[in-house]
Amino acid sequence: MRTNEPTVIAKNLVKEFGDFPAVAGIDFIVGQGEIFGFLGPNGSGKTTTIRLMLGLLRPTEGEMEVLGISVNDHPEKIRPRVGYMSQQFSLYNDLTVEQNLRFHGTAYGLTNTELVERMSIALEMAGLQGREKTKTKELSGGWRQRLALSAAFLHEPRVLFLDEPTAGVDPISRREFWELLYILVAQGVTVFVTTHYMDEAEHCHRLAFIRRGKIIATGTPDELRDKFMKGEVLELAPDDAASAVNVLRNASAEGRLDLNEVELYGSLVHVVANDMSHKQSEIIAELQRSGLDPGSGVIIEPSLEDVFIASMK
Numbered sequence: 001m002r003t004n005e006p007t008v009i010a011k012n013l014v015k016e017f018g019d020f021p022a023v024a025g026i027d028f029i030v031g032q033g034e035i036f037g038f039l040g041p042n043g044s045g046k047t048t049t050i051r052l053m054l055g056l057l058r059p060t061e062g063e064m065e066v067l068g069i070s071v072n073d074h075p076e077k078i079r080p081r082v083g084y085m086s087q088q089f090s091l092y093n094d095l096t097v098e099q100n101l102r103f104h105g106t107a108y109g110l111t112n113t114e115l116v117e118r119m120s121i122a123l124e125m126a127g128l129q130g131r132e133k134t135k136t137k138e139l140s141g142g143w144r145q146r147l148a149l150s151a152a153f154l155h156e157p158r159v160l161f162l163d164e165p166t167a168g169v170d171p172i173s174r175r176e177f178w179e180l181l182y183i184l185v186a187q188g189v190t191v192f193v194t195t196h197y198m199d200e201a202e203h204c205h206r207l208a209f210i211r212r213g214k215i216i217a218t219g220t221p222d223e224l225r226d227k228f229m230k231g232e233v234l235e236l237a238p239d240d241a242a243s244a245v246n247v248l249r250n251a252s253a254e255g256r257l258d259l260n261e262v263e264l265y266g267s268l269v270h271v272v273a274n275d276m277s278h279k280q281s282e283i284i285a286e287l288q289r290s291g292l293d294p295g296s297g298v299i300i301e302p303s304l305e306d307v308f309i310a311s312m313k
Contacts, residue, residue, distance in 0.1 A: 004031055004032075005031060005032045006029050006030070006031060006032075006065075007030055007031060007032045007034075007066070007067060007158070007159055007190040008028075008029070008030035008036070008053060008065070008066050008159060008190065008192055009028075009029050009030075009063075009064065009065040009066075010026055010027055010028050010029075010049070010052075010053070010062065010063075010064050011027055011062055011063045011064075012025050012026075012027060012061060012062040012063070013025065013026045013027070013049070013052060013059055013061075013062035013063075013064060014059060014060045014061035014062050015045075015048055015052055015057060015059050015060050016060045021213050022045050022048040022213055023045045023048050023049055023052065023059075023213045024045075024212065024213035024214045025061075025062070025213075025214065026045075026049070026210070026213070026214060026215045027215070028208055028215065028218065030190055030192060030206075031190070032158075032188060032190055033185055033186075033188045033189065033190060034185075034190055034191070034205045034206065035181065035185060035191045035193065035203065035204045035205050035206075036190075036191065036192050036193070036204065036205065036206055036207075036208070037193055037194075037195060037200070037201050037204030037206070037207040037208070038050075038192065038193065038194045038195075038207075038208050038210060039194070039195065039196075039201055039207060039208070039209050039210070039308060040194075040209060040210035040211055041211065041312070044210045044211050044212060044213065045210055045212075045213040046163070046164075046194040046210060047163055047194070049210075050084075050161050050163050050192070050194065052064060052071070053066060053071060053161060053192070054071075054075075054078070054079065054082065054084055054161060055071045055075025055076070055078060055079060056075075058072075059072065066078045066081075066082060066159060067081055067082075067158055067159060069081075080108060080109070080155065081157055081158055081159070082157045082158070082159045082160070082161060083152035083153050083155070083157040083159070083160045083161070084152060084160075084161045084162075084163075085148050085149060085152045085160070085161070085162045085163065085165045086163050090148060090151070090152075091136045091144060091147060091148055091151065092136065093135070093136050093137035094135060094136075094137065095135070095136060096132065096133050096134060096135055096136070097123075097128055097131050097132050097133070097134055097136065097139070097147055098119070098132040098133065100136055100147060100151060101119045101122060101123075101147075101150065101151055101154060102115065102119065104151040104152075104154050105118065105119065105154045105155065108154065108155035109155075110154070110155060115154075118154050118155070118156070119154070122150035122151075122153065122154055123150070125150065125180065125183065126146040126147065126149065126150045126180065127146065128143070128146060128147060128150065131143070140173075141168060141169045141170070141173065142169055142170060142172070142173025142176065142177070145165065145166065145169055145173060145177055146176075146177065146180065148165070149162075149165070149177065149180060149181075153184065153189075157189070158188070158189060158190065159189070159190045159191075159192065160181075160184065160189060160190070160191045160192070160193075161192050161193075162191065162192070162193040162194070163193075163194050164194050164195060164196065165177065165193065165195075166195065166197065166200065167196070174197065174200065178200065178203055181193075198303060198304040198305040198308065201221065201304050201308075202221055202304055204221070205220065206218065206219060206220055207219065207220070207221060207224060207304075209224070209308060209311050209312070211312060216311055216312075217311050221304055221307075224304070224307050224311070225302055225304075225307050227311075228307050228310040228311045229272070229302045229306060229307055229310060230260060230272075230274070230310075231260045231261075231272045231273050231274045231276065232272070232273065232274070232275075232276035232277075232299050232302075233270055233271070233272050233276070233299065233300050233301070233302045233303075233306055234270070234271040234272075234273070234276050234279075234280055234283060234297055234298070234299055234300075235265075235268055235269070235270055235297070235298055235299075235300045236268065236269040236270075236271065236283075236287075236294055236295060236296070236297045237267065237268055237269075237295035237296045237297075238269060238287060238292050238293060238294050238295045239292060239293040239295060240292055241264055241266075241267050241268060241269050242264060243290075243292060244269050244287055244292055244294070245262055245263070245264050245269055247286060247287060247290045247292065248262045248269070248271060248283065248286065248287070249262050251286050256286065257273075257279070257282060257283065257286060258273060258274075258279070259271055259272065259273045259279075259283075260272040260273050260274070260310075261306075261309065261310060263306075263309055265305070270306060271283055272302075272306065272310070276299050277299065280297060280299070283297075284297060
C-alpha cells in the first residue's frame with residue numbers, strides 16, 4: 001500500500017573518506033510502500049549511502065531520517081525497525097535453514113513465541129517449508145536468496161534496505177525474489193534497493209541514478225525515458241557487433257552519419273538517432289560498405305539500459 005508519507009529522507013548527505021567524496025551531497029525522499037531503486041556504476045556511492053541510512057557510518061555532512069527518526073542522533077533506534085540484506089548473503093553456511101532464522105530472530109530480540117510464529121510465516125512466504133533441516137550451503141543461490149530475505153524480514157521491519165540482493169542469481173530466481181518483494185510492498189513495507197539489472201529497475205516505482213557520489217536524475221522509469229532519450233533506438237544484430245560499433249561511431253565522428261549514441265549490447269548493437277525511420281537505411285548501407293552484415297534491424301522502445309547510458313553521458 002503506497003502513500004505519500006515520507007519514510008526515508010536524505011538531505012544534503014555527504015560522506016568523505018579522507019579527500020575522497022564517496023557521497024557528495026545527495027537528497028531524496030522515499031514514500032511508504034514504495035520500491036525506490038538506486039542505480040549507478042561500481043564505486044558510485046550506492047553501498048555507502050545504504051550504510052549511512054542504517055547508521056553504520058556517520059555522515060560528514062547532512063541529515064537522515066528513517067521512519068521519522070533522526071539517524072544522525074539516534075541510529076540505535078532505527079536498527080530494530082529496518083531490515084538489511086547485503087551484497088553477500090548474511091547467512092551461516094553450516095547452519096540449517098531453521099537455525100539461521102532462529103539466530104536472526106533471537107538477535108532481533110524476538111521472544112520464543114514470536115519467533116516460532118514468524119518463522120512459520122517466513123518459511124511459508126519464501127516457499128521453504130520442508131527445507132527447514134537443510135544446511136544453507138546445500139541450497140541453490142535462489143533458495144539462499146529467499147532465506148536471506150526471510151531473515152531480513154523476520155522481525156517485521158517497515159523498511160527494507162537491499163544492496164544488490166540478486167547479484168549472481170539466475171533470471172528465474174530473480175523474478176521469484178521480486179514477487180516476494182511485491183507481497184511485502186502490498187503490506188506497506190518500503191523497499192530501498194540497489195541493482196545492476198535494468199529489467200529489475202523497470203519494476204521500481206521510482207529510480208535515482210547516482211554517479212561519482214551525486215544523484216544525476218530521479219523519477220519513474222517513464223519520466224526518465226522522456227528526460228534522457230532524445231531520439232529513437234534501432235536494434236541491430238550484425239555478424240560482428242564490436243566492429244559494427246566502431247564503424248558507426250567513426251561514421252558519426254566524421255560526419256557521414258548523424259547519430260546520438262552507438263552502444264554494444266551483448267551480440268546486439270543499439271543506435272540512437274533522431275528521425276530513425278529515415279536514417280535506418282543509411283546506417284545499414286554504412287555497415288555494408290565496411291563489409292559487415294547488419295543482420296536484422298528494428299526500431300524498438302528504449303530500454304532503461306539505453307536511458308541509463310544516456311544519462312551517464
